[in-house]
Structure formats: C-alpha cells, structure tokens
Amino acid sequence: MTNKSGSAVEMINLQRIFGDVKALDGLNLTIKPGQLVALLGPSGCGKTTALRLLAGLDLADGGQITVDGRDITNVPANKRDMGMVFQAYSLFPNLTAVENVAFGLKVRGISEEIRIKKAKELLDLVGLSREANRYSHQLSGGQQQRVALARALAIEPKVLLLDEPLSALDAKVRTQLRDEIRRIQLEVGTTTLFVTHDQEEAMAMADLVGVMSNGKLEQIAAPDDIYANPATAFVASFVGAMNRIPAKLSSGKVEFLGQSVKYGGGSSATTVVALVRPESISVTPTKVNDSKSGTVIARSFLGPQTRLTVKTHEHGTHLHVDMASSDALELTAGTNVSLTITASTVLTDADGKN
Amino acid sequence: MNKNNSSTVTAKPGLGLNAWMIAGLLFFTVPMFSAFIFSVQVGDGTYTLGAYRRMISDPGFGEALWISARLAILTVAIAIGIMVPTVTWLHIRAQRAKRIVEFITLLPLIIPPVVIALGFLGSMPLWLKDSVYMLVFAYVVLSMPYTFRSIDTGLSAIDVKTLVDAARGLGASWRQVMVSIIGPNIQSAIFGAIFLTVALVLGEFVISNLLLWSTLPVWMALVGMSDAEGAVALSVMSLVFVWLLLMLLSSLNRRRKVRVNVGGLS
Numbered sequence: 001m002t003n004k005s006g007s008a009v010e011m012i013n014l015q016r017i018f019g020d021v022k023a024l025d026g027l028n029l030t031i032k033p034g035q036l037v038a039l040l041g042p043s044g045c046g047k048t049t050a051l052r053l054l055a056g057l058d059l060a061d062g063g064q065i066t067v068d069g070r071d072i073t074n075v076p077a078n079k080r081d082m083g084m085v086f087q088a089y090s091l092f093p094n095l096t097a098v099e100n101v102a103f104g105l106k107v108r109g110i111s112e113e114i115r116i117k118k119a120k121e122l123l124d125l126v127g128l129s130r131e132a133n134r135y136s137h138q139l140s141g142g143q144q145q146r147v148a149l150a151r152a153l154a155i156e157p158k159v160l161l162l163d164e165p166l167s168a169l170d171a172k173v174r175t176q177l178r179d180e181i182r183r184i185q186l187e188v189g190t191t192t193l194f195v196t197h198d199q200e201e202a203m204a205m206a207d208l209v210g211v212m213s214n215g216k217l218e219q220i221a222a223p224d225d226i227y228a229n230p231a232t233a234f235v236a237s238f239v240g241a242m243n244r245i246p247a248k249l250s251s252g253k254v255e256f257l258g259q260s261v262k263y264g265g266g267s268s269a270t271t272v273v274a275l276v277r278p279e280s281i282s283v284t285p286t287k288v289n290d291s292k293s294g295t296v297i298a299r300s301f302l303g304p305q306t307r308l309t310v311k312t313h314e315h316g317t318h319l320h321v322d323m324a325s326s327d328a329l330e331l332t333a334g335t336n337v338s339l340t341i342t343a344s345t346v347l348t349d350a351d352g353k354n
Numbered sequence: 355m356n357k358n359n360s361s362t363v364t365a366k367p368g369l370g371l372n373a374w375m376i377a378g379l380l381f382f383t384v385p386m387f388s389a390f391i392f393s394v395q396v397g398d399g400t401y402t403l404g405a406y407r408r409m410i411s412d413p414g415f416g417e418a419l420w421i422s423a424r425l426a427i428l429t430v431a432i433a434i435g436i437m438v439p440t441v442t443w444l445h446i447r448a449q450r451a452k453r454i455v456e457f458i459t460l461l462p463l464i465i466p467p468v469v470i471a472l473g474f475l476g477s478m479p480l481w482l483k484d485s486v487y488m489l490v491f492a493y494v495v496l497s498m499p500y501t502f503r504s505i506d507t508g509l510s511a512i513d514v515k516t517l518v519d520a521a522r523g524l525g526a527s528w529r530q531v532m533v534s535i536i537g538p539n540i541q542s543a544i545f546g547a548i549f550l551t552v553a554l555v556l557g558e559f560v561i562s563n564l565l566l567w568s569t570l571p572v573w574m575a576l577v578g579m580s581d582a583e584g585a586v587a588l589s590v591m592s593l594v595f596v597w598l599l600l601m602l603l604s605s606l607n608r609r610r611k612v613r614v615n616v617g618g619l620s
Contacts, residue, residue: 057519077522088513090520094538103534104524148520155524 006034006191007068007158009054015062016049016215023049025215027063031159031208036185036192037220038206040199042238046215047195048163054193055161056080067158078107083152083190087164089144091136097147098123098132104155122150125184142173149181153188160185160192166201178205199239203227211235233266233349236275243281243319245312247274247348254346257314257339258292264345272348278307278322280343285335289313296335301325310337386593393587405587409577415588418573421486425569426555429493430548436494437501438544442536445506445514452506459502462495467560470495475565486567493555500550508543509536545607553596 009031016024024046031037039047052058054065056077065073072080083104091100101119106112123129126146136144145165152160162181166174182205185192196202202209203223210220211234219231230236237244247256249272254263256274266275286293291314298309306328308321319339331337394401409415444452462470474492475483482488514536521531537544559571568576570592578585 055519055523057522077519078525078527080523081525082523084520084523086516086520088516090513090516092517092521092535092539093512094535103521103526107524107526107530107534151520151524161523 006032006189008033009159009191009193010066011050011054011063012066013063014050014053014060014065016046016053016058017061022215024053024060024063027212027215027217029210029217029220031191031193033191034189035207036182036194036205037208037210038194038196038202039210039212040196040202040239041212043197045212047197047212049215050212051161051163051193051195054159055082055084081155081158082161083155083157083159084161084163085145085148085152085165087167089136089141089168090148091139091144091151093136096133096135097128097139100136100147101151101154104151108155119150119154122154123147125153125187126150126180140173141169142177145169145177146180149184153184153190157190160190162192162194164196167196167198174201181205203239209239211238213238230347231265233275233347236266236347237349241278241320241322243276243278243317244349245274245276245317245319246315246351247272247346249348254348257312257341258290259341261341261343262345264347266348267350268348269350271351273351275347275349276319276341276343278320280341281319281321282340282342283308283310283321283323283331283337284340285330286338287336288338289336292340293336293338294319296331296333296337298333299328299331310339312339386590389586390590393583393590405581405583406591408581409584409588409591412577414568414573414577418568418570421568422556422570425486425489425493426552428487428490429497429555430551432490433494433497433501433551434544434547437498437505437547438536438540439532441502441505441509442514442518442532445509446518456502456506459498461498463499468564471561471564474561489562489565489567489569492561492565493551493558496558496561497547497551497554500554501547504543504547504550505540508540508546512539542607545603549600549603552599556592556596 009029011027011029014024014027015022027046027050029037029039029050039050041047049058053060056072056075056079060073063073064071067080091097092103095103098116098119101122102115105115105118110118120129120132123132126149128143128146128150131139131143131147136147139147145168148165165181166177169177178201194202194206203226206223208220209223209226211218211226213234219226219235221229221231226235227240230239236242245256247254249255249263249268249270252263253260254272254274261274266272283296294310294312296308297311297318300307300309302325304325305322306325308323308328308331310319310321311317312319321339393405394403396402396404440455444455470492474488478488478491482491517535517539518531521535526534557571558569559575562569563572563575574585574588574592577588
C-alpha cells in the first residue's frame with residue numbers, strides 16, 4: 001500500500017486555450033517526489049485546468065508534462081496512473097464502497113481476492129471499514145469523499161490529484177477531513193496536487209502553495225513564506241487580509257499615514273496604494289487629530305484576537321487592524337487612535353484598482 | 355374555516371380524481387374488452403376460442419412472428435448500441451450539439467412513413483434490398499425519438515461527466531466505462547428504450563407493407579381481409595404479448611434494483 005518514494009512532476013510552459021480565453025498561459029510547475037502542492041487562486045484562474053491536464057482528462061494546446069522524466073503530455077487518462085478525487089461526489093452509484101475502491105484494480109485485471117483485500121485495507125486507512133458494503137446514497141458527504149480518496153489511492157497512483165474535494169462539505173467535516181487527507185498523504189508518501197480556492201485549506205495542508213492568476217503561476221513558496229513575503233500585489237491581496245491605503249512613492253520610500261516605510265516592490269508610480277496586513281498596524285489612543293490618526297468605528301471580537309475597523313482622518317479610508325483581544329478592551333467605537341505601521345517594507349499596487 | 359368545510363374541500367378533488375381515473379380506465383379497457391368479445395363470439399351467441407386456435411395453427415402466423423421477433427432483437431441491439439454511447443458522448447463532450455441531435459431524432463415522427471420507405475428503397479444497396487433485415491435499418495431510425503429521449507433522461511439523472519472522468523482516471527477503457535459504469539446506472543432508461551423499440555417493431559405496418567415483407571402486423575392485416583374474428587384475435591394476442599413483455603422487463607428492472615438496495619443494507 002505504501003508508496004514512500006513518490007513521483008516527480010514537471011509542467012513546462014503549459015498552454016490551454018478555450019475560445020478567446022487563455023485558461024493556461026505558459027504554466028511552469030515542478031513538484032518534488034512526495035510533496036503536496038496546493039494551487040490556489042480565484043475561480044477561472046486556470047488551477048482546475050492545470051489539474052485536468054495532469055490527469056489527462058483534457059489535453060494541452062502547448063507545452064509538456066513529465067512524470068519521473070517521462071513525457072505523458074499525450075498519454076490518455078486511463079494510462080496515466082493518476083488517482084483523482086473530485087469536487088462533486090463521484091462514487092459509482094451502482095457499486096458498494098468496497099467495490100468502488102476496488103474498481104481501479106478490477107480494470108487492471110487483478111484477482112477478486114487480492115483487490116477486495118486491498119480495498120478493505122484502504123477503507124480501514126480512511127476509517128470506513130464498517131461502511132464497506134454501503135452504497136453511495138447510504139453514506140454522508142464526508143464519507144463519500146473518504147471512499148473516493150481510498151479509491152484514488154487503491155491504484156497506487158503516481159500522483160494524487162485533489163480537485164477541491166472538501167468544498168461540498170460543511171465546515172466541521174471539512175477541517176476534520178483536511179487534517180486526515182494530509183495525514184494519509186504523509187503516510188503513503190504520494191506526490192499530490194491539490195486545487196482549492198480556500199486559502200486556509202491550502203495553507204494548512206500544503207508543503208508549497210502556488211498562487212495562480214490569469215493562467216499563470218504568480219508565486220510558489222511555503223505557506224508562511226507566501227504570507228510573509230508575497231511576491232506580487234495580487235498574491236498579497238489574495239492571500240490573507242490586506243489593507244489598501246492611498247500612498248505616495250518617493251526615493252525608495254512609501255509615504256502614507258504620516259509615515260514612510262521602505263518600498264518592497266509592486267507598482268512604481270508616484271501615486272500608489274500601500275498594501276498592509278491588519279496585524280502590521282498598531283494603534284494607541286490619542287487626542288491628536290493628524291494624518292497618522294483615525295477613529296475606531298467598529299470592533300469585532302474573534303476570540304483571542306479583535307479586529308478593529310478604523311476610519312483614517314487623512315483620506316477617510318477604512319482600515320482593519322488586528323490585535324490581541326486583551327489589548328483592545330478600551331478601544332471602543334468612537335475612540336480616537338494613532339496608527340503606527342510596524343512592517344519593515346510594504347508592497348504597492350497601482351492606484352485605482354480594487 | 356370549520357372542520358366540515360375543510361373536509362368537503364379535501365374530499366372534492368379526491369372524487370374528481372377517481373372519476374377521471376375510472377373514465378381513463380374505461381377508455382382503455384372497453385375497446386379491448388369489446389375486441390375480445392368479438393373474437394370469441396360466434397353468430398349464434400355462443401363463445402369459442404376457435405379464432406385463436408385457427409390463427410395459431412396457421413403456418414403464416416409462426417413465420418410472421420419469427421420475422422418480427424428477429425427484427426425486434428436486431429433493432430434493439432443496434433438502436434441501444436448506437437444510442438447509449440452517442441447520448442453519453444453528447445452529455446460529456448458536446449452539450450451544445452445535443453439540441454441539434456435531439457431535433458434530428460424527432461425527424462422520423464415528422465417525415466411521413468411513405469417517404470421514409472421510399473427513401474430507404476432508393477438508398478439501400480442491392481444485396482440488402484433482397485433481405486428482410488433491411489427493415490432493421492428503417493426501424494432503428496424510427497425508434498430514435500423514443501430511444502434518444504429515454505436514454506437522455508436516464509443520463510440527466512446522474513453526473514455523467516464526473517463518473518466518466520473518475521472511471522477513466524482509474525484506468526477504465528471506454529468499453530469498461532460504458533459496460534461497468536454508464537450501463538448499470540441508466541438501466542431503467544435502457545429497459546424503457548428496449549420496451550418502446552420492441553413495441554414499435556411489433557406494431558409497425560406502413561414501411562414493412564410498402565417494402566413487401568410479411569411481418570406480424572402485415573400478416574395480421576392480410577388475414578383481417580378474409581377473417582375478421584381471426585384478425586381481432588391476433589390483435590388481442592399481440593396486445594397481451596406486449597403487455598406481458600412490459601411486465602417482464604419492468605419486473606427484471608425492479609428485481610435488479612431490489613438486489614442493489616438489499617445488498618446495500620446488509
């Protein structure tokens with residue numbers, strides 16, 4: 001069952017065009033053996049297309065895909081040895097859970113005794129040995145996706161492909177299954193490509209997160225790196241919460257809220273928008289009304305943290321500020337506060353974009 | 355509103371519905387019953403099954419029945435064999451072309467049978483014109499409106515694209531996808547299509563008559579010219595036969611479903 005080695009995947013300059021739309025516009029992606037890479041992006045960014053090309057369910061208009069150095073760009077789906085879990089429930093309704101898991105082995109001509117034994121082992125791995133003889137309509141959504149995962153792993157795939165497998169589930173099951181998929185993936189060591197629009201999911205599960213936009217990979221890095229050092233304004237805005245504050249750029253400094261911070265990349269126009277995370281702003285009560293102050297207009301308690309909404313005096317911009325709940329007790333709505341940027345560098349985006 | 359009022363309100367539609375059902379039942383049963391009486395009644399008011407015996411023992415009956423049965427089996431095999439993969443393909447790869455194909459499948463209902471028959475006669479190769487099996491091609495075309503709709507409905511009830519992608523991804527060939535996944539999941543629809551096709555072949559008259567083949571309906575019409583009771587007896591028999599066939603197909607279908615459900619609960 002275990003496949004500790006995993007396969008190396010390489011996508012080189014992949015192109016896929018639907019009519020006038022370039023779903024993939026020169027995608028380059030390398031996945032090392034055993035890695036779990038999450039492709040993250042808004043809908044229509046090409047992440048699912050990339051996964052379907054790797055699965056062979058769609059064919060590229062240009063570029064190359066290799067697995068362990070072997071070119072599989074034009075190999076049909078049924079000859080690729082990819083295990084896939086879909087967003088929609090995909091169990092075969094005419095087969096029981098154990099028959100579903102054994103299906104891939106059956107089409108490979110493996111004897112019934114061996115394939116049922118193996119299917120039962122995999123159902124055990126996903127914690128569903130007692131549901132082996134149930135049909136899909138007798139299983140909950142979470143159980144169906146677990147069976148689908150077991151079915152994908154049964155063929156000992158070179159690559160495991162997960163196409164938003166959690167998005168149809170409710171929040172609690174989603175978190176549970178997310179951790180379980182990661183545990184199983186680490187246990188079997190299969191190289192995995194995971195596609196999602198949910199950044200929390202991507203951050204929590206992946207070794208590397210690739211952020212996609214308009215058919216291209218904007219940045220690929222470890223989750224903490226993506227969050228702390230976004231390479232582009234798009235990545236900065238897409239991953240995590242981000243304040244957009246009107247700013248001016250002069251001699252390598254971004255000037256806003258009466259302060260100047262080192263320019264960290266992005267738009268280089270004179271008038272720009274500074275991108276600042278809610279936790280990179282600190283507030284202290286003040287009586288002064290100047291360009292670095294504002295008024296608290298709302299406060300949301302989020303458990304250990306509290307998020308303040310502050311309206312700046314300079315431009316009337318609404319900012320989010322995250323702080324420890326214990327420090328936020330006195331900062332009720334109407335409090336006048338002074339705003340300090342704690343980030344050492346800031347990214348900028350072109351003015352006028354939202 | 356008090357209790358009495360509400361009870362009258364609920365009772366009325368029930369009564370109306372029953373009346374409709376009885377009327378509907380009579381509409382279908384009275385002609386059948388009359389036909390049956392006509393076929394068993396002799397001039398002096400006594401009843402006999404003579405007409406039935408006469409028809410069954412006629413060598414022409416067995417021959418015509420055998421021709422129609424062969425045609426029905428072949429037509430079903432070809433129609434289902436073509437239509438299931440085609441409609442599946444339309445569902446997964448060519449959703450937009452589905453409407454066009456749907457319209458094309460309706461053409462046999464629009465074009466007069468005489469035109470279809472002459473068209474067939476003109477377009478068939480010579481060696482096929484000599485064979486009764488040329489009718490199979492005509493019947494496959496005539497069955498399209500029914501087979502397409504039935505299978506289309508069956509496929510619409512399942513997520514074909516995802517199931518096909520899943521099966522392909524697991525290594526299944528297209529044949530395995532059709533036989534192991536699509537077929538079993540649209541079984542009711544396929545049974546429906548089979549039944550409609552058999553009923554069509556066993557009832558089709560115009561084309562086989564024009565092309566001079568003595569299928570069951572043609573033979574029945576021929577007998578009817580000289581033996582009215584015999585022809586009606588044949589109609590009653592074919593009605594009972596088709597009805598039995600329907601019961602058989604639907605019970606096969608139900609039995610398979612029950613097996614699936616019982617298996618699931620164990």
